[in-house]
Amino acid sequence: VVSETGNLETLIEGVLRGEWRATARAISIVEDSRPGRVELLARLYPAGRNGRVCGITGPSGAGKSTLVDRLASHYRAEDERVGILCVDPTSPFSGGALLGDRIRMNEIVLDPGVFIRSMATRGSRGGLGKAAREVISIVEATGTSQVLVETVGVGQIELDIAETADTVVVVLVPESGDGIQAMKAGLMEIGDVFVVNKADRDGAEGLRVEIESVLALRTDREWSPPVLTTIASEGSGIVELAHAIHAHRSWLETSGEGEQRRRQRIMSYVKEIVQDALAAGLWEEGGYRRKLEESLPSILAGDRDPFSVAEDILAASGMLESLNRDAH
Amino acid sequence: VVSETGNLETLIEGVLRGEWRATARAISIVEDSRPGRVELLARLYPAGRNGRVCGITGPSGAGKSTLVDRLASHYRAEDERVGILCVDPTSPFSGGALLGDRIRMNEIVLDPGVFIRSMATRGSRGGLGKAAREVISIVEATGTSQVLVETVGVGQIELDIAETADTVVVVLVPESGDGIQAMKAGLMEIGDVFVVNKADRDGAEGLRVEIESVLALRTDREWSPPVLTTIASEGSGIVELAHAIHAHRSWLETSGEGEQRRRQRIMSYVKEIVQDALAAGLWEEGGYRRKLEESLPSILAGDRDPFSVAEDILAASGMLESLNRDAH
Numbered sequence: 075v076v077s078e079t080g081n082l083e084t085l086i087e088g089v090l091r092g093e094w095r096a097t098a099r100a101i102s103i104v105e106d107s108r109p110g111r112v113e114l115l116a117r118l119y120p121a122g123r124n125g126r127v128c129g130i131t132g133p134s135g136a137g138k139s140t141l142v143d144r145l146a147s148h149y150r151a152e153d154e155r156v157g158i159l160c161v162d163p164t165s166p167f168s169g170g171a172l173l174g175d176r177i178r179m180n181e182i183v184l185d186p187g188v189f190i191r192s193m194a195t196r197g198s199r200g201g202l203g204k205a206a207r208e209v210i211s212i213v214e215a216t217g218t219s220q221v222l223v224e225t226v227g228v229g230q231i232e233l234d235i236a237e238t239a240d241t242v243v244v245v246l247v248p249e250s251g252d253g254i255q256a257m258k259a260g261l262m263e264i265g266d267v268f269v270v271n272k273a274d275r276d277g278a279e280g281l282r283v284e285i286e287s288v289l290a291l292r293t294d295r296e297w298s299p300p301v302l303t304t305i306a307s308e309g310s311g312i313v314e315l316a317h318a319i320h321a322h323r324s325w326l327e328t329s330g331e332g333e334q335r336r337r338q339r340i341m342s343y344v345k346e347i348v349q350d351a352l353a354a355g356l357w358e359e360g361g362y363r364r365k366l367e368e369s370l371p372s373i374l375a376g377d378r379d380p381f382s383v384a385e386d387i388l389a390a391s392g393m394l395e396s397l398n399r400d401a402h
Numbered sequence: 403v404v405s406e407t408g409n410l411e412t413l414i415e416g417v418l419r420g421e422w423r424a425t426a427r428a429i430s431i432v433e434d435s436r437p438g439r440v441e442l443l444a445r446l447y448p449a450g451r452n453g454r455v456c457g458i459t460g461p462s463g464a465g466k467s468t469l470v471d472r473l474a475s476h477y478r479a480e481d482e483r484v485g486i487l488c489v490d491p492t493s494p495f496s497g498g499a500l501l502g503d504r505i506r507m508n509e510i511v512l513d514p515g516v517f518i519r520s521m522a523t524r525g526s527r528g529g530l531g532k533a534a535r536e537v538i539s540i541v542e543a544t545g546t547s548q549v550l551v552e553t554v555g556v557g558q559i560e561l562d563i564a565e566t567a568d569t570v571v572v573v574l575v576p577e578s579g580d581g582i583q584a585m586k587a588g589l590m591e592i593g594d595v596f597v598v599n600k601a602d603r604d605g606a607e608g609l610r611v612e613i614e615s616v617l618a619l620r621t622d623r624e625w626s627p628p629v630l631t632t633i634a635s636e637g638s639g640i641v642e643l644a645h646a647i648h649a650h651r652s653w654l655e656t657s658g659e660g661e662q663r664r665r666q667r668i669m670s671y672v673k674e675i676v677q678d679a680l681a682a683g684l685w686e687e688g689g690y691r692r693k694l695e696e697s698l699p700s701i702l703a704g705d706r707d708p709f710s711v712a713e714d715i716l717a718a719s720g721m722l723e724s725l726n727r728d729a730h
Contacts, residue, residue, distance in 0.1 A: 112709055115707075115709065116707045116708075116709035116710065117707070119707040119708060119709070120704040120705070120706075120707055121704075123702075123704055333702075336702060337698050337702070340698055340701050340702070340708060341694060341695075341698070343708045344694055344697070344701075344708045344711050344712050344715070345681070345684075345685060345694070347708060347709060347712035348684065348690075348712045348715050348716055348719075349677065349680070349681050349684070351712065351716055352677070352680055352684075352716070352719070353673070353677050356673075356676065356677070356680075357673060362676075366669060366672055366673070367669075369672070370665050370668055370669070373668050373672075374451075374661075374664060374665070374668070376448040376449075376451055377448075378448075379443075379444045379445070379447040379448055380444075380447060380668060380671045380672045380675060381440055381443065381444035381447070381675060382444065383672050384672050384675035384676045384679065387672070387676050388676055388679055388680070391676075391680075392720070
């Protein structure tokens with residue numbers, strides 16, 4: 075019953091006033107692609123430009139949830155509104171989240187200044203990164219100044235989130251091969267701040283030194299990522315982490331890098347909207363789906379190749395006369 | 403110097419005759435997007451329809467490389483040509499592969515009936531799956547009947563490869579939490595054949611039973627994935643694995659599922675070619691890049707939202723009058 079314009083208006087106003095119930099409903103509409111999706115995203119986007127997004131990533135078992143909860147408590151003590159988005163790797167088959175082992179701190183769950191939302195992957199390529207960006211933009215529209223995005227595991231989704239976040243915190247623990255794994259997964263390149271959590275364990279100092287040596291090889295940016303140590307379960311090192319995140323944000327603004335990233339992000343977003351709409355239009359009924367389906371037998375028989383069929387469709391669309399066979 | 407048509411013809415003929423040197427050069431042209439890329443892919447595609455692609459995936463340390471080598475030896479003993487494609491997770495920063503720990507069997511590397519190629523991720527979203535499909539189509543065009551695609555690690559790339567492969571073999575080892583990890587990563591859903599490798603270790607039988615219990619919950623397909631045990635390092639269980647892969651392929655053909663998958667794959671391929679070409683055309687000089695860039699200040703200032711800018715561009719393109727705000 076949100077399909078009527080009146081109710082959509084009420085919902086948008088509720089989100090803009092920072093009401094979590096309205097926020098949760100708006101997110102569901104967007105996630106489920108229900109009527110009003112585009113209108114919601116378009117109307118809420120301009121309100122969300124002042125939030126700051128911090129991605130927290132690292133291997134499972136690194137203590138990310140605890141660290142995020144402590145960080146949220148820290149921001150709450152400074153009277154900031156906090157959004158926590160947990161992006162879980164799940165089964166493309168069942169569609170449901172399999173991570174039942176997440177235990178959030180009670181005070182965080184019950185705090186009315188904190189909004190928590192979990193997102194599950196849907197098995198669609200590139201889908202989760204896009205979905206996460208949309209959810210983040212809604213949470214930002216509520217006036218939430220601190221958005222913490224926690225990703226579980228290592229993989230493509232971390233790289234997607236890294237593009238969305240202002241600051242990426244990579245959490246590692248002194249365990250066998252953690253540093254090596256992080257390097258393999260490309261985490262060393264996306265981190266703006268590094269945390270050796272569970273720093274009371276053996277090997278913590280060794281891991282810290284290892285990370286710093288690898289970071290010394292990074293010559294891509296002016297920002298030198300700090301390597302901090304925390305014991306999240308005891309709350310130790312959290313203030314320093316919040317300061318490091320703040321320092322990185324200040325650097326983003328003074329260096330112009332933040333502006334540059336926002337421009338890039340907007341460009342990608344517009345491109346994605348245009349391309350998705352065109353793709354949807356191309357293959358819907360009345361589009362070129364039939365032309366494509368009719369060509370299948372000839373491709374299956376080896377008489378045609380997918381490129382010549384694509385060229386036919388491109389020519390028919392009037393958008394492009396042919397594939398650039400020389401430099402495509 | 404392959405940009406001249408004459409040399410491209412020679413290269414295509416070489417690939418079609420099954421020459422590995424020509425194959426390697428053709429792959430490099432495609433991977434590096436050099437002139438002739440589209441022509442190569444288009445011309446070689448029809449020749450590659452008879453190869454069979456088997457994806458081998460699982461967590462690192464599961465012994466996939468050894469298993470792939472043994473499987474390749476098995477096929478070689480039956481006088482089949484074998485292609486091995488190793489898809490490695492690497493650093494989007496350095497662009498190079500970090501996995502130096504792969505040790506291939508000497509006999510495989512030196513066998514002229516075997517073609518081996520490694521591919522590194524390039525940090526681009528969805529890029530590796532597409533690149534792997536292209537490389538596979540070139541290897542298939544050489545008349546290679548058995549293409550083994552080995553993916554390292556767990557993540558989105560495995561799901562991409564699963565869509566490309568005829569048969570997906572998931573390799574696990576009896577180690578703490580391997581079954582749970584596989585479930586989290588969605589491996590249980592993509593496997594057509596399951597292998598408990600290093601089956602001489604403690605816990606192998608337990609893992610086998612665990613996998614079978616989970617598979618019993620899978621009601622999505624008519625095919626019931628077998629769970630095999632191997633000791634790849636000793637060559638034990640390899641013949642049974644080859645038989646299971648063959649049985650799955652036979653099922654694909656008799657059930658019509660294979661035909662259905664090929665149709666889906668061709669449709670996706672054509673769609674991707676069309677969409678990529680349109681996207682490239684949209685944002686190149688002379689396209690709508692300037693229109694997009696000129697709108698950035700108004701979006702940054704909060705005066706416009708990305709959707710209204712996207713609508714302007716769509717309207718200007720003449721392809722679509724507006725976003726479907728109700729049901730997009």
